Amino acid sequence: MPDGGFHGFSQNTIEFLSDLKANNTKSWFEDHKRAYTEYVLKPAQSLISELSGFMLAIDPYLETSPAVGKTISRIYRDTRFSKDKSPFRTHIWITFKRLRKGWIDAPAFFSS
Numbered sequence: 001m002p003d004g005g006f007h008g009f010s011q012n013t014i015e016f017l018s019d020l021k022a023n024n025t026k027s028w029f030e031d032h033k034r035a036y037t038e039y040v041l042k043p044a045q046s047l048i049s050e051l052s053g054f055m056l057a058i059d060p061y062l063e064t065s066p067a068v069g070k071t072i073s074r075i076y077r078d079t080r081f082s083k084d085k086s087p088f089r090t091h092i093w094i095t096f097k098r099l100r101k102g103w104i105d106a107p108a109f110f111s112s
Helices: 011-022 026-031 033-058
Strands: 094-096 109-111
Touching: 011 033, 026 033, 033 094
Parallel strands: none
Antiparallel strands: 094 109
């Protein structure tokens, strides 16, 4: 997890996601995975870490772990039932919700 707090998403984040949209292939992503980690994943983790205390004050049962699949959307798309077969999402979102079993009928907070 990154240190130093959240300082916003950079122009590099926007450029990476834009480039991913133009080059949405596994080989391109594998060649640029380090940029994904640096410009997308680490800032999202920092944002979640900073919001964690505030969100737990709203609901102490919310999941606030700054991890993909917990509070950060996966970059990989599920294309099984989609007409769009591009393998990667070109945006991210974060969510604070209760653990898997209890989140359906409890408040959840999403942002993209």
